[in-house]
Amino acid sequence: MPEYKKLMKLIATQTGTKFRAASSPDLAELRALRLPGPVVDFYARHEPSECAEGQVRLWPIADVLRENRDLIPGAYVAPLGYVVFATTLCGDAYCFDVNVTSPEGEPRIVLISHEAVRKDITAERAQQLAKSVARDLHEFLEKFEQIELDEECVY
Structure with a gap:
């Protein structure tokens, strides 16, 4: 696992956001979303205590769950x-793209438009919309800190 302490x-x-160790029940919820070990390990040490807003918003686990169960696009693309x-x-x-992981089990990070996703989205269409923005979470967070994240979606 990459070293996150300095970056965080x-x-x-x-x-202005504090990062903390996530609770065991919250980590179990992340596993239920099929997130790989390296991602769960990150949250075990560095969960945002609230929305960490910079160039974009990093969500605490409670909001990650809401994003993927109740909101668009997550409710439709998380099962994919x-x-x-x-x-x-x-x-x-x-999004963590759990379909594409490194040999270490790190998923790539993709950007998906909330406007382009519909309830009946297919895996093929989701793959077309999923724009790769970082090879893994560490690179994503480096870009977040440097205010260099790609915010342009594919439609």
Whole structure:
């Protein structure tokens, strides 16, 4: 697992958000979303205590669950392997793509438009909409801290 401590201190200072260890029940909820071990391990140490707003919004686990169960696009793309964990200020979704992982089990990060996803979305259409923005969570957070995240969706 990449070293996150220094990076998360920078993000905490930048956003004014505290990061904490997630609870065991919350980590179990992340596993239920089919998130791989490296992602669960990150949240075990660095869950946002509230929405961490910078260039985009990083969500605490309670909001991650809501994004993926009740809101669009997450409710429709999470069953296809795209798990929302952050959003743009306009509501587009940054997702862990559990369909594409590194040899270490790190999922790539993709951006999916909330406007382009419908209830009947197919896996093929979701794949077309999923724009790769970072090779893994660490790279995503580096771009977040540097205010360099891609916010342009594919339609």
